[in-house]
Amino acid sequence: MSEQAGYVPVVGAVAEPQPAPEKSYRFSEQAIQELEEILTHYPDKKSAILPALWIAQREYDGYLPPQAIQEVADRLERPFVEVEGVATFYTMYNLRKRGRHHLEVCTCLTCAVMGAYEVVHHLEKRLGVKVGQTTSDGEFTLSEVECLNYCGAATVVQVGDKYFGNITKENVDELIETLRNSNEFTPADLANAIVRLHIPERTAKK
């Protein structure tokens, strides 16, 4: 929840209405085609807001700045604030930029029992950030999440579109090193994976 509530200058700090952000469309040809295909799945455009936001999250580098929301709203002919309402309702839409790798450590029951908090605390120390924060080099964002439905391999850490199981405070450093050298498992990849769920028959982007 704290992730969401911190969206666009801290809500409580806004003293005056802001000027509307400058529009800049970023959807690629492929994204536009995907959106068109998704639209055929639904009776009206409003219904496609969720998948369209996933496309946007991929196109906008793993998060949804106001411009992304405007673009989705314009393409679906919906009011901006309605799309923003949807984007702020669900926690998996990133409203702020995430690190290149978003470490989502499951701290739900099973993982907690299996030492998830040790992993979290270790990571906090190792990366020098608190839960919810991003390292200054923009490499990692650390989050706690609820059950990832992979309890057999507790503790589980989701990074982008990939689950890493059986993580302990001992082997997590290794994971960090692997990720540092990897261009995969980014927030945009997760978004892409979810878009793929909506359009399964196509081959994945990249």
Added chain:
Amino acid sequence: MADVPMVNIKINGIALQAPQGEKVIEAARRINVDIPFFCYHPRLTMENGANCRMCLVEVATPRKNPDGSVVMAKMPKPQTACSLPVSEGMEVWTETEQVIADRRGVLEFLLINHPLDCPICDRGGECPLQNNTIHYGPPTSRFIEEKRHFPKAYPLSEYVVFDRERCIHCARCTRFTQDISGDAQLDFLFRGADMEVGTFAHTRFSSRFSGNVIELCPVGALLSRTYRFKARPWDLMTQKSICTQCSNGCNIKIDHRVSQLQRVNARVNEAVNEEWTCDRGKFGMDYVSSPDRITTPLVKRDGEFQPVTWDEINTLIIDRLQEAGAKVGGIGGTRSSNEDLYVWQKFFRQTLRVNNLDHRMGPHFRPTNSGLYARFGYHSMNNAIADLEKMKTILVFGSNLVDEQPIIYLRVRKAWRAKGAGIVEAVPRSMKTGEEANHVGEFASVRLYYRPGTEVALLHGLLNVMLYENLLSAERLGEIKNLSIVQNAVKSWAPEIAAKECGVEADAIRRAARLLATDQMAILAGETVTQHPYSEDILNALGNLAILTGNPGNINVPVTENNQQGAMDMGILPDVLPGYVGLDQPGLNTKQMLQGAVSGEIEALWISGVDLVNRFYDRDLARRALEACSFVVVTEHTLTETAQLADVVLPTQSVAERDGTFTNVERRVQRFFKAFEISPEIHPEWLIFSQLAMRMGGTAPYFSARDILREIAASVPIYQACTPRDLGDQGVRWHYPAANHTADLVGVEYRAPAAVSA
């Protein structure tokens, strides 16, 4: 209602009949059973509503057993009366122990995050949350955790401040922007305990109807910026009034205290504004309590205004008017009441014996009873505002509707949203609106943004499609005598050709034509038509369109100023008496009077309630005329630029200080009532004229606006039904005695725009 089947239900044991589909809360209200509510509102859709849970009731419905016997089956959970439709045999209980406990629970929850700062809340004293809590709520709360906090008074719109802590998430404001005003700028953000109402990315709530949410909000979350902390509801007195900011004539309530207007709320009039106002009306009325109001007559001596008594000033005015003889002119009057106007023109015509009266600001000064009237028998707007809801298609032609006619705009939107009417917007390109809130283009089925000046070509193109696609009733065409005039005129205007000339798409012309070819079509023409150099041509072409589609009674060229319709009706025109009785020897129109003032043919000008220099289309002429004229009287509220140029300025009462009537755009004569007095030295205009007439011509004086209205009703046939009693507080529409709906077609030639501006 007649064709809706009725069902039998029982509420608290009282049997009643209710139309199928009626909500339980509405049925209960009819038998005076009070069900508390917050989010329910009869004019807002309940699809996104029913979320406050305040209206919970217990319900049972009949269920048939397999053996055929019927038992009452109680619904396992309480139901929301605001969204539950009645059904045959339904029984409802609103005061059971369960319901009472439910309400307490609901209120305890609603108050969890509520700051309970009633003592500093504007809504305190008229707050549904406060009232319901006192009647139905728990005395204490079990919630000891910290409440959520937001800054107070976030400036949501130019006129509305938002206190998020007080919001109970009833979705009335969000539904208003979606259902009624259409800008859809408010919605819920975040979820659960973090949910809040907001605009996109903290942008300004820029709706032109933003003020309505203040009245809709059932708590003190949305508040008026201008009224904030100015008064407590129990200190206010309320008077019925009429908005003066445009011709739509919204019914309003003026809330006042210590002889000052504190705020304006809407008053229900189903025929006019339903229960809405626009921001211009709601927040623009404070001029009545402006500190700049003039409170004594002023006379200019050595270039300085000096206060004088009414006696002195009247003597001066009489001397000067007598000197001027017939070289007198009167201009303005669109802000005055019908009573003022009637006495004004009577003073001019009977006492001064001149017809130099005009309220028009140009550029066109055509004979009043020509044009639309000569052809169809009406002058401006023939349809009632509410008639628009019955239309299948509405053509908005050359009008920036939301600016010119805010409340008609809401009706057009309602016709589209609630009744499924098709809307065609045809406006010059310059009016094509982008991101700003509230415009017809948002919901129009077809938009035609034409090159300015090509209106006639566009209308020819539309008729061409209708004739060649056989969209018009053959029977009707058969009855039209001179059909060939139009056939010839539009023959060469195939949609492609018209499209090229107008800079629109041929396909759009076709689609528009198909929509417009119905006999339930209304035309709303706006200022670009009336101000157009070829406006006569355009109106003629629109007339042809109306005749051919079978809508000769549905042409509307609505007036725009407060009591402009009344000024026309009362004969503030050089060529007609009250009631449009033609004059053989018309007087001078505004332009002629001003030219006369420059050339010396007019020696005295009386300007009533109009800032002529800024309103007359030729500013330079207006200035020169006022400077040249040897005696200028201005009746005004404040020292406007025009008043500065006068020799005598007379203070007049505003709408809040007197009784009277205005006639709105749909010819509805509506009463307004005196709310307070600012100074005994400020007179209503009719009194000024009445006193002058008495002293100059020995005519009998008037004693009240009511007397004058009675005289109008007795002497002006179209106002026959407008006696003070019959007008009530919802007004009466007057009708043209014989509207001519069998008008002929006229030939219109297209003249290409002189100065091409692409």
